[in-house]
Amino acid sequence: MNFDPLIARLRAGNTAALARAISVVENERPGFERLLAEVHHSLGRARRIGITGPPGAGKSTLVERLVAAYRQAGQRVAVVAVDPTSPFTGGALLGDRIRMESVALDDGVYIRSMGSRGSVGGLATTTREVCDLLDAANFDRILVETVGVGQSELDVAGMTDSTVLVLVPESGDGIQTLKSGVIEVADLFVVNKADRPGAEQLRRDLEVTLGLRRRAGRQADAVLWKHPVLLTVATKGDGISELIAALDRHHAWLLESGTLQERRTRRLLHRTREVVDRATRRWVWEEARADQRIAERLEDISAGRVSPYEVAAEVLGGLKQGERT
Numbered sequence: 001m002n003f004d005p006l007i008a009r010l011r012a013g014n015t016a017a018l019a020r021a022i023s024v025v026e027n028e029r030p031g032f033e034r035l036l037a038e039v040h041h042s043l044g045r046a047r048r049i050g051i052t053g054p055p056g057a058g059k060s061t062l063v064e065r066l067v068a069a070y071r072q073a074g075q076r077v078a079v080v081a082v083d084p085t086s087p088f089t090g091g092a093l094l095g096d097r098i099r100m101e102s103v104a105l106d107d108g109v110y111i112r113s114m115g116s117r118g119s120v121g122g123l124a125t126t127t128r129e130v131c132d133l134l135d136a137a138n139f140d141r142i143l144v145e146t147v148g149v150g151q152s153e154l155d156v157a158g159m160t161d162s163t164v165l166v167l168v169p170e171s172g173d174g175i176q177t178l179k180s181g182v183i184e185v186a187d188l189f190v191v192n193k194a195d196r197p198g199a200e201q202l203r204r205d206l207e208v209t210l211g212l213r214r215r216a217g218r219q220a221d222a223v224l225w226k227h228p229v230l231l232t233v234a235t236k237g238d239g240i241s242e243l244i245a246a247l248d249r250h251h252a253w254l255l256e257s258g259t260l261q262e263r264r265t266r267r268l269l270h271r272t273r274e275v276v277d278r279a280t281r282r283w284v285w286e287e288a289r290a291d292q293r294i295a296e297r298l299e300d301i302s303a304g305r306v307s308p309y310e311v312a313a314e315v316l317g318g319l320k321q322g323e324r325t
């Protein structure tokens with residue numbers, strides 16, 4: 001299939017073309033990799049910003065405020081809401097909420113929800129590819145909201161230029177509850193619900209922890225980024241302009257220090273590996289019919305005549321044989 005007309009409309013900011021391209025990628029329709037390869041040349045314009053943190057911290061409320069502020073500044077904004085715990089996709093809560101508000105008819109805003117059932121090739125990989133399509137579609141900002149459950153904060157850091165970790169005063173016994181891995185990947189910290197008791201204390205605790213980390217030289221580079229800790233009341237919009245200013249400062253630092261280039265190169269390495277990985281699986285299970293080979297040997301495995309390991313070795317051996325001929 002020729003994707004040129006679709007890509008041209010996508011670049012022109014046509015929402016229907018964007019939705020179509022996303023569906024091609026999510027469902028791995030024939031030629032989806034060619035489509036992504038072609039849009040790859042027009043990437044790099046959008047700033048990708050990850051918003052992560054525990055459920056209920058106010059991430060969606062914050063995202064709504066950021067969208068409104070960026071729109072006011074004349075920027076086109078896309079939101080990707082990723083919820084690995086939800087099987088739903090295409091219009092979960094955040095989307096519905098924002099759609100109801102002033103942006104309903106605004107083609108400078110695009111909202112997409114992705115759940116665990118939303119993508120054939122793995123949620124994290126597909127989310128990164130959807131971000132590419134949004135970048136190609138000329139959005140200035142791409143906000144990726146991820147529910148902070150385990151691996152997902154780390155995943156979101158791997159797909160964005162700046163990662164914002166949203167915490168709330170009541171999120172437990174202060175920062176002891178934070179897994180250190182999360183602290184390591186965040187570029188900016190937001191203590192939301194600053195209208196509640198304990199916000200200032202949490203901010204001080206965070207600053208102490210970050211200061212200690214800095215002194216311990218955990219950040220290797222010469223040009224240090226001083227992680228800001230901001231207070232917000234997302235429901236009222238307090239602290240939003242400060243957050244936007246901090247994101248701008250972070251972007252400037254990323255550029256000046258060469259970190260942006262570094263992060264993007266690292267992402268491209270990961271992406272290439274992911275694509276090889278996905279294509280290999282598809283080849284093994286679909287084209288080389290590994291399932292069929294295993295089915296043929298299942299009786300032998302079940303009767304104890306052969307182990308799963310030997311059969312797996314046979315399958316792989318068969319693949320290598322096929323490669324040579």
Ligand SMILES: Nc1nc2c(ncn2[C@@H]2O[C@H](COP(=O)(O)OP(=O)(O)O)[C@@H](O)[C@H]2O)c(=O)[nH]1
Binds near residue numbers: 058062
């Ligand atoms: N008191 C207070 N409530 C907030 C604030 N921000 C968000 N909320 C409320 O917290 C709840 C969860 O917000 P939501 O944005 O859905 O959180 P998410 O799960 O992190 O996306 C909602 O009821 C919000 O209205 C805030 O700054 N102060």
Ligand SMILES: [Mg+2]
Binds near residue numbers: 061
């Ligand atoms: Mg949310």
